[in-house]
Amino acid sequence: MNKEELRELLEAVSQGELSVDTALTKLKLQPYEDLGFAKIDTHRGIRQGAEEVIFAQGKTVQQLLGITTHMLDNAADSVLLTRLSAQQAQALRQSVKLFYDESAHIGIAGERPQNKNIGNIVIATGGTGDIPVAEEAALTAEYYGNRVTRLYDVGVAGVHRLLDNAETIAGAKVIIAVAGMEGALASVIGGMADCPVIAVPTSVGYGASFHGLSALLSMLNSCACGVSVVNIDNGFGAGYLAGMINKMQERV
Amino acid sequence: MNKEELRELLEAVSQGELSVDTALTKLKLQPYEDLGFAKIDTHRGIRQGAEEVIFAQGKTVQQLLGITTHMLDNAADSVLLTRLSAQQAQALRQSVKLFYDESAHIGIAGERPQNKNIGNIVIATGGTGDIPVAEEAALTAEYYGNRVTRLYDVGVAGVHRLLDNAETIAGAKVIIAVAGMEGALASVIGGMADCPVIAVPTSVGYGASFHGLSALLSMLNSCACGVSVVNIDNGFGAGYLAGMINKMQERV
Amino acid sequence: MNKEELRELLEAVSQGELSVDTALTKLKLQPYEDLGFAKIDTHRGIRQGAEEVIFAQGKTVQQLLGITTHMLDNAADSVLLTRLSAQQAQALRQSVKLFYDESAHIGIAGERPQNKNIGNIVIATGGTGDIPVAEEAALTAEYYGNRVTRLYDVGVAGVHRLLDNAETIAGAKVIIAVAGMEGALASVIGGMADCPVIAVPTSVGYGASFHGLSALLSMLNSCACGVSVVNIDNGFGAGYLAGMINKMQERV
Amino acid sequence: MNKEELRELLEAVSQGELSVDTALTKLKLQPYEDLGFAKIDTHRGIRQGAEEVIFAQGKTVQQLLGITTHMLDNAADSVLLTRLSAQQAQALRQSVKLFYDESAHIGIAGERPQNKNIGNIVIATGGTGDIPVAEEAALTAEYYGNRVTRLYDVGVAGVHRLLDNAETIAGAKVIIAVAGMEGALASVIGGMADCPVIAVPTSVGYGASFHGLSALLSMLNSCACGVSVVNIDNGFGAGYLAGMINKMQERV
Amino acid sequence: MNKEELRELLEAVSQGELSVDTALTKLKLQPYEDLGFAKIDTHRGIRQGAEEVIFAQGKTVQQLLGITTHMLDNAADSVLLTRLSAQQAQALRQSVKLFYDESAHIGIAGERPQNKNIGNIVIATGGTGDIPVAEEAALTAEYYGNRVTRLYDVGVAGVHRLLDNAETIAGAKVIIAVAGMEGALASVIGGMADCPVIAVPTSVGYGASFHGLSALLSMLNSCACGVSVVNIDNGFGAGYLAGMINKMQERV
Amino acid sequence: MNKEELRELLEAVSQGELSVDTALTKLKLQPYEDLGFAKIDTHRGIRQGAEEVIFAQGKTVQQLLGITTHMLDNAADSVLLTRLSAQQAQALRQSVKLFYDESAHIGIAGERPQNKNIGNIVIATGGTGDIPVAEEAALTAEYYGNRVTRLYDVGVAGVHRLLDNAETIAGAKVIIAVAGMEGALASVIGGMADCPVIAVPTSVGYGASFHGLSALLSMLNSCACGVSVVNIDNGFGAGYLAGMINKMQERV
Amino acid sequence: MNKEELRELLEAVSQGELSVDTALTKLKLQPYEDLGFAKIDTHRGIRQGAEEVIFAQGKTVQQLLGITTHMLDNAADSVLLTRLSAQQAQALRQSVKLFYDESAHIGIAGERPQNKNIGNIVIATGGTGDIPVAEEAALTAEYYGNRVTRLYDVGVAGVHRLLDNAETIAGAKVIIAVAGMEGALASVIGGMADCPVIAVPTSVGYGASFHGLSALLSMLNSCACGVSVVNIDNGFGAGYLAGMINKMQERV
Amino acid sequence: MNKEELRELLEAVSQGELSVDTALTKLKLQPYEDLGFAKIDTHRGIRQGAEEVIFAQGKTVQQLLGITTHMLDNAADSVLLTRLSAQQAQALRQSVKLFYDESAHIGIAGERPQNKNIGNIVIATGGTGDIPVAEEAALTAEYYGNRVTRLYDVGVAGVHRLLDNAETIAGAKVIIAVAGMEGALASVIGGMADCPVIAVPTSVGYGASFHGLSALLSMLNSCACGVSVVNIDNGFGAGYLAGMINKMQERV
Secondary structure (H helix, E strand, C coil): CCHHHHHHHHHHHHCCCCCHHHHHHHHHCCCCEECCCCEECCCHHHHHCCCCCEECCCCCHHHHHHHHHHHHHCCCCEEEEECCCHHHHHHHHCCCCEEEECCCCEEEEECCCCCCCEEEEEEEECCHHHHHHHHHHHHHHHHCCEEEEEECCCCHHHHHHHHCCHHHHHCCCEEEEEECCCCCHHHHHHHHCCCCEEEEECCCCCHHHHHHHHHHHHHHCCCCCCEEECCCCCHHHHHHHHHHHHCHHHHC | CCHHHHHHHHHHHHCCCCCHHHHHHHHHCCCCEECCCCEECCCHHHHHCCCCCEECCCCCHHHHHHHHHHHHHCCCCEEEEECCCHHHHHHHHCCCCEEEECCCCEEEEECCCCCCCEEEEEEEECCHHHHHHHHHHHHHHHHCCEEEEEECCCCHHHHHHHHCCHHHHHCCCEEEEEECCCCCHHHHHHHHCCCCEEEEECCCCCHHHHHHHHHHHHHHCCCCCCEEECCCCCHHHHHHHHHHHHCHHHHC | CCHHHHHHHHHHHHCCCCCHHHHHHHHHCCCCEECCCCEECCCHHHHHCCCCCEECCCCCHHHHHHHHHHHHHCCCCEEEEECCCHHHHHHHHCCCCEEEECCCCEEEEECCCCCCCEEEEEEEECCHHHHHHHHHHHHHHHHCCEEEEEECCCCHHHHHHHHCCHHHHHCCCEEEEEECCCCCHHHHHHHHCCCCEEEEECCCCCHHHHHHHHHHHHHHCCCCCCEEECCCCCHHHHHHHHHHHHCHHHHC | CCHHHHHHHHHHHHCCCCCHHHHHHHHHCCCCEECCCCEECCCHHHHHCCCCCEECCCCCHHHHHHHHHHHHHCCCCEEEEECCCHHHHHHHHCCCCEEEECCCCEEEEECCCCCCCEEEEEEEECCHHHHHHHHHHHHHHHHCCEEEEEECCCCHHHHHHHHCCHHHHHCCCEEEEEECCCCCHHHHHHHHCCCCEEEEECCCCCHHHHHHHHHHHHHHCCCCCCEEECCCCCHHHHHHHHHHHHCHHHHC | CCHHHHHHHHHHHHCCCCCHHHHHHHHHCCCCEECCCCEECCCHHHHHCCCCCEECCCCCHHHHHHHHHHHHHCCCCEEEEECCCHHHHHHHHCCCCEEEECCCCEEEEECCCCCCCEEEEEEEECCHHHHHHHHHHHHHHHHCCEEEEEECCCCHHHCHHHHCCHHHHHCCCEEEEEECCCCCHHHHHHHHCCCCEEEEECCCCCHHHHHHHHHHHHHHCCCCCCEEECCCCCHHHHHHHHHHHHCHHHHC | CCHHHHHHHHHHHHCCCCCHHHHHHHHHCCCCEECCCCEECCCHHHHHCCCCCEECCCCCHHHHHHHHHHHHHCCCCEEEEECCCHHHHHHHHCCCCEEEECCCCEEEEECCCCCCCEEEEEEEECCHHHHHHHHHHHHHHHHCCEEEEEECCCCHHHCHHHHCCHHHHHCCCEEEEEECCCCCHHHHHHHHCCCCEEEEECCCCCHHHHHHHHHHHHHHCCCCCCEEECCCCCHHHHHHHHHHHHCHHHHC | CCHHHHHHHHHHHHCCCCCHHHHHHHHHCCCCEECCCCEECCCHHHHHCCCCCEECCCCCHHHHHHHHHHHHHCCCCEEEEECCCHHHHHHHHCCCCEEEECCCCEEEEECCCCCCCEEEEEEEECCHHHHHHHHHHHHHHHHCCEEEEEECCCCHHHCHHHHCCHHHHHCCCEEEEEECCCCCHHHHHHHHCCCCEEEEECCCCCHHHHHHHHHHHHHHCCCCCCEEECCCCCHHHHHHHHHHHHCHHHHC | CCHHHHHHHHHHHHCCCCCHHHHHHHHHCCCCEECCCCEECCCHHHHHCCCCCEECCCCCHHHHHHHHHHHHHCCCCEEEEECCCHHHHHHHHCCCCEEEECCCCEEEEECCCCCCCEEEEEEEECCHHHHHHHHHHHHHHHHCCEEEEEECCCCHHHHHHHHCCHHHHHCCCEEEEEECCCCCHHHHHHHHCCCCEEEEECCCCCHHHHHHHHHHHHHHCCCCCCEEECCCCCHHHHHHHHHHHHCHHHHC
């Protein structure tokens, strides 16, 4: 509510056009539901254009169930759950309708939304081992209505695999580059593409990969322009952000 | 050059419509100029829509001058130089026309382009000490034609300063959040905005800030959606990427 | 024993008012009990106003039982055990009366003291996953007689949840801010409150959270005044210290 | 403004007892002054009981002068500046009255407030090299009206120096333990005292002290109860927090 | 294809000696097979003289089987698999002929090639615990036709064991030095030998070995000439590179 | 063999007093036994006054058995095994006589030597959780004939427990200080004692103890004189070195 | 000296064919010169085929001069000095003939050897800022008689610059890949080449490059085969090792 | 004062043999001098057999002078100052007699004590660059009366230099091994010697030596027995401890 709207509201109250109670509601609406152990941000759909997402890791099944059913009972047709273990999924499924992808650890409670296939997000991985993180990104992006083009196992040690897909890269509105080990994929793609590249370091590797630190540092130091980075293994974050950028053209 | 174009080219050669020499040129055009110590990527303007930018740190004045004059003599009206020290700027100025911002360490050789004021990039800083990095981002974004709204010193320790500018944040197409110390600015803005947020950790701080590591880790772990991160103090990278996203709506 | 008291004691011995043996006892009282594998600090109740607490992690059941029963047999009505595993709790319960909270890993052997509800400690968490650490703090603070107000899941990515509880924050004598991931909660609360804020980083998160390091550094670099930090996941330490501060007003 | 007050305000507007303009002001008061490069938090005195403090490091003299004079011209009798270099101090002194302590890098612009000598904060250091950080804490605490007792060079390698001052420690309401190298001072004092101990790691040391990291980790892992930690070399933060705790008894 | 060859090809097309389709194939041959989840680099045998190797860690049995059988069905007589767990090996064995070494976690699908015993690679270990990594190197080198001399348990704490084998070291064409803990083996061997030394840090050790970091840093800082380093526990990489160097003399 | 002895040997050969074969043996005695996977340093007893010790971690039962029986069959009455798991111990016991301490993970194959009770090594721990590492040190020292005085659970958070044992500390020839968490014990003991102090950091703790890193850094930065440090959890190393120092007086 | 030679020597002594003194010399030749502050390894030319090299950093001019002149006076025609500062070079030049390259910090005292142009070492850099390290490698390799092909500024952000030089890469016997920032150059070259690639991380970069750590980790984790790594900025080590490998074919 | 002595003292007071004042003095003697900024541990000579040493780094000239003259005026004939800069030394020299070694940064105020040449401490360095740290150790050890044998530049890359000095090593009572870079010297010496080895990592090196971290970790992980470690560049600590061990035989 901006200053002008506030002035109008107050003048409506002043002139008896608006009751105090209604004004009070408008001014002090509680934009979340309090379940005690969780405060569901019901206002987020309005404020940010997307309902709250549940980060399942470290939550008990009771907590997951409480939040999910509350959201389904109120506003939402579906609820996205990330980092949902197979065990948690199985337990949830007793009580709610659930789509579950075990590799990506993504769950969708309620009605899985149809993909609107907006724009084009290309998701590339360095290797086969990076696919679970890439799928977390892909399923997230598809959940929010984006078209996703998968380009897996195009790591830089055989750079012709990447070059041969130059057209796919050129056709992207946003690219997600998913790689572990030395994480060089982001730089090479960043140098080929003229759209934003979201780099996702993965914990794939061993020894001096230090659980993704090597790929993370590599991506942060990319000498290519237009590259930004999210947390190690954060496929969800990349998919969400890619969707946000991909759909900007729709908003005009 | 895609497969279809290649077929057409070969057929033109086959039917004598295209000479071997011309075809050779088209197939094997050297897309950079070799100065020995540097290979200027002259193809980048076509491939990525923006000329190569010169990272001045660690280059000798001779190298800077060689690259800059070569680019100005050939394609470019202006050349952007980042991390240009006052000393380097003074030396360059002997030989080329140069705009220089000492705080941001940004130089523009040749004709500084007029700002086209496209879209709206909001650049916020946690404190006053973060302004040099923010200005590097701002001058970069403006160089590429973007409108920039500056929102400085709105750190989270007095969160009302940020909330009071909620409209500015709501009006952004992209936001750059620049902060050192604990780097929490990115998360709070990320929770308020419905557009992409590019987080820039800065080396502002002391002790356990470890030259920006604290802010970097904080931003990578942001619990807000739509946030991605660039290197510590990388104002240029943030400004460039923000411009790329901001101008996506223009391309439709 | 200060210098004056020492002079008085010696003069009493000199004048035969105090026997050598009694003086000896007073001067050389062994202020702990030696169980061989442990030296119980029986003097701590007098010196610091609170009995020794047992850190159960890494102790055998025999050791835990030995220390607990010795303390209950002598001075204490109850004994607080922290980081007590469910297995250890089950084994202890064979021999002593035990209250056990599995989420917080807190055990109380003997008679659980009634909460005196002194003052007001507000314990806030960034997310639902931080609740076990918050409960360790809460149960500790309640054990020592403090009133605790729980304010869970108010992380900064939806800062209105926090602002809506501004009154709760304003009513606190001390606040404990428990958060993992980017740990920004401490800074935002620190900027809102006018009382001491004890920040507890948690190991909640993944990737570049590096088991709590990200939140720890973030909290140490807080730009808000009045914030100090304890070890990662150290709910007990925060609860104990908060109680110490909260009860200072009682002592006047 | 809480819900009840808001209802009363709205009812006053509804009944014509309050003009729209006055209500507007009350609802939308801008609680800071915007200098462009800085947003001075003028509301902080009311919200947190202490005016904003200027962190001078990394600010230009023009910025420091702008903020300081603005604050002195408006609400404040004096302004505290931390991490103020001798050079900055000399430049400031041209335009404003300034007390400056070169060792502690503390400046006080305007009228230095008389110390009210409230309570008792004991500030201990491990060595002589830690004194500058300790003095930053001491001058800060005194600025806010607290009595400070200095106990310097009582490091644990000669623990009798500490034990000999047991009465000083027993007489404290809060203790600040300042130490570099192995930082063990905090633990030993923490075991002797029955009041909160604020540990300040310093960057004093060499080699594996890693600029204060060793002392920082040591203090975070303290096995003593009642100890919390602030950033490396953060004397100001410790002094401010200690004053907050020390003065709690006054508020009853 | 170099410039001259390209000119010749185009002239052949121009003169009708080569059909457009054949030229197209030659110019745009897809040098890999796309299995969706993997893009097998079938061109590598020609480009680099060795077929692609499968890094089994993190791949599902289905993926391993898909890649292996595709390779065996097409070009390869055998396929090398590294970091293959006993479980994966057992599952693979249901469908393909497989040699498996459980200690080295090396698998060879198809016909295990006969060792051609070319040159001489000496593989030394600091201790018995380093043998699995050394065997990964040895089996890899033997797979590619190299003679391997094993020199195990010659760590520097009993340097006479190493000196006594000076002739073995002198007879090597390449040496692989495998060591955990302090990793000093590489330096001592580097000072004795006049051939390239490939150092492999291992994760053998505890405490401050930090999972191989200590040995890694030690080897990178070797004061001996001719020493280079591969990733922690990367026996495969060392064996492959050693073979490459060892066989250089064959190529003349 | 020094230069003079060598001259004598050669002159004996020259004058026919010594056969070539005998001289050869003397000059080229193989001072270790080669088992293929291990080279047992049989010369160490002569060179360093103590037989080789077996580091059991990471060795197979076959390897342990091979080395142990070879040593027992040849020179040794007993063999010390460190970091021997309960599983390994049980398997070994099938074939050799074995003393095993499960807490310290120490095994002694063959005849356990009687303790000669030489000198006096005091072993102190900060807490009860450090006892397994302390016992590794104690059993090692006793194995080599040293008298050991145990002083457990005297951590600095209750420094009177340590001061009360000042006489024990004063009576030591060498002290081993074993502590995790903040590792301050070494500094306080170092300031009290006038004999060498060997500090052993342990991995006891959680969070920012980073598996013993905190204690390690703390001990390395000790401001007390006469303190040196061994690897995290390296009780064996401390016990061995302490014995070496303790027995120096015997050698005169 | 091996066992057979030793037997022969002893038999010669036994039969009076060799005097005791001569035998003594042969058995106990001091293979270095002792200057007190330095022990020059005069035996290295025989043992390893290359004279000792002087690491000038941290040595006084007196020390450098002492070692250099001693070597020139005895065996060597020339002496290679690395990490020689301009100041040190100027001082040395007063007394010895010196070639000095200021960018590479390489000095050659005495007669600079003519390059024999053996084989072909390709040295590639990611950027212009990496040239000093590349030149250290190049001058070292040329000093030892190797042909060097320089390929500078071919970083992966414009991968066509690298691909366009595929022939140069294909023609190499060894490649040195020098890069800072994300260090991806090594992986891309490693995937193109069929010869050993020596990766040299440089400290070029800022922020999260952490003085070369990012490039170092990236190169250690390279997914390409045939890549090994030397220390950050270690151009000398790479040049020396590359020469060793390059000249292996000569030795047959 | 032990229990028996305390009883005797009290009985003497009880029987009038000792006045209260004398007893008071004995019981409460202030074992240090308080200069305000420093508390000189005058009791240390009695308690630990050596006067307090002044760590000059970070102290002002006034502080150094105050402590030094106080000590010389009271008990001490001479005062040892470590890490004394040339500037500090020059300033001190105005007021007190001072021996100063600029390389080792060691100062001795007052009468430099004659070396009693007790026992034998061998100090070895890996290279010439490690000599300043070695000399800090050597001068410290000589100050306390120990004989020192210097063995410089015997690094492991030419291990024969070390083996050739096997007799020197065999003749040591204690050895100090000083090395930077990979720090392997400690392990090789540790394997040769039968006396305690004190390892001193130095910050000599570059790149991945990380200012001594590499050598430190290497030495902590030494596989040789009898090795312990002090802080990076801590020559004083090693020299002091070596003297303590070296002189143990004297005490019998």
